[in-house]
Structures are given as structure tokens and as C-alpha cells.
Amino acid sequence: MNEQEAAAWEIHEFFQSLGLPHAVIGGLAVQWWGEPRVTKDVDLTVVVPLDQPSRVFVQQVLDRFSARIDNALDFAQRSRVILITASNGCAVDISLGLPGYEDEVMQRAVEFELEPGKTIRVCSAEDLIIHKAIAGRPQDVRDVEGIVYRQRGQLDVAIIRRWLQAFAELLDNPEIIERFERPWRRIHSSERQR
Numbered sequence: 479m480n481e482q483e484a485a486a487w488e489i490h491e492f493f494q495s496l497g498l499p500h501a502v503i504g505g506l507a508v509q510w511w512g513e514p515r516v517t518k519d520v521d522l523t524v525v526v527p528l529d530q531p532s533r534v535f536v537q538q539v540l541d542r543f544s545a546r547i548d549n550a551l552d553f554a555q556r557s558r559v560i561l562i563t564a565s566n567g568c569a570v571d572i573s574l575g576l577p578g579y580e581d582e583v584m585q586r587a588v589e590f591e592l593e594p595g596k597t598i599r600v601c602s603a604e605d606l607i608i609h610k611a612i613a614g615r616p617q618d619v620r621d622v623e624g625i626v627y628r629q630r631g632q633l634d635v636a637i638i639r640r641w642l643q644a645f646a647e648l649l650d651n652p653e654i655i656e657r658f659e660r661p662w663r664r665i666h667s668s669e670r671q672r
Contacts, residue, residue, distance in 0.1 A: 482506050483592045485520045485564035490598045499584035500524040501601040503609050511603040513624030519569035525580050532574055536560055603629045604637045611657040612645050623661040630665050
């Protein structure tokens with residue numbers, strides 16, 4: 479296992495011990511679904527039950543792992559992201575998911591074996607496209623293109639379009655939809671020309 483995979487495994491074991499649904503998102507997930515690229519950290523999302531105050535959960539994480547910033551608890555309360563370091567020194571960003579969409583992310587997550595006996599949960603290709611299209615940074619847009627190209631015949635496009643439409647309306651940003659539709663149209667148009 480490389481450094482990021484080892485960190486993902488460590489966090490996976492921690493969340494499993496707490497019985498919390500979680501999935502790897504971000505660059506590490508791109509390794510499986512898109513065009514492989516270098517990533518220096520691990521991004522995960524976890525769903526904490528609504529009846530458990532997020533502050534309690536964040537403190538549990540900070541009691542187990544080193545924070546990467548001062549006032550990590552306050553930052554997590556404001557941003558819903560916990561910035562920690564795994565025991566091997568790898569940076570880990572943990573997003574606190576909300577019920578609704580994130581519940582579906584957990585249902586669609588798939589298991590990937592890092593090595594015999596060590597399996598982690600990774601978000602689906604569809605959910606990775608959704609996350610990346612919402613983020614919209616240049617690297618995210620390239621990642622969407624790589625995932626669409628590599629997974630084109632296997633994607634559930636209806637799921638992608640339904641959630642991108644919902645987030646585009648919620649965030650008043652129609653470009654979110656186009657970050658998926660542009661590469662989707664380009665790939666299907668080139669395949670028809672063959």
C-alpha cells in the first residue's frame with residue numbers, strides 16, 4: 479500500500495469501530511474511477527447521525543488523530559471539514575456529510591481491496607463526478623473528464639443528472655451541470671463518428 483492507501487485504511491478502521499457510514503472521495507477515488515494522477519492527501523465523507531452532536535464526533539476524531547491546524551474543532555464546526563493527519567503523516571480531510579444525498583452516496587459506495595484482507599469503501603463513479611462537478615476547480619473539471627472517459631459505458635447518467643440539477647438550483651450555478659455534460663457530449667459525439 480502507498481501512503482495514502484495506508485491512511486485511508488487507518489481511517490476506515492476507525493470509522494468501522496464507530497459504526498459510521500463513510501466513503502473515500504477526492505483524488506484517491508479518482509485513482510480507481512478516472513485517469514490516475516498524483517494525490518498527496520486522502521478525502522473522505524462520513525455521515526454522523528443527526529441525534530449525535532457533530533462537536534462530539536469531531537472531538538472523538540481529534541482525540542484519535544493529530545489536527546493539522548490550530549482551533550481544528552472550531553474550524554470543523556464552521557466548515558464541516560475535519561483536517562487531520564494519519565499516523566503515517568498523510569494529510570486527511572474528513573467532510574461531515576448530511577442526511578439525504580450523502581445517505582445515497584453511502585448506499586452506492588463500493589468496496590476496493592487495497593491488499594488481501596484490507597478493503598475500504600470508495601464512493602461510486604457517479605458520486606465522484608457529482609462531488610467534482612460541484613467543487614469545479616480546474617483539477618476537478620479534468621477529473622470529471624477522465625472519469626467520464628474511462629467509465630462512459632457504465633455510468634448511471636440519470637443519477638448524475640438528477641443530483642447535479644438539484645445542486646445547480648440550490649447553489650444557483652448552472653455551470654455545475656455543464657462540467658459533466660460537456661465531456662459527456664464530446665465523448666458520445668466522437669464515438670458516433672467512428
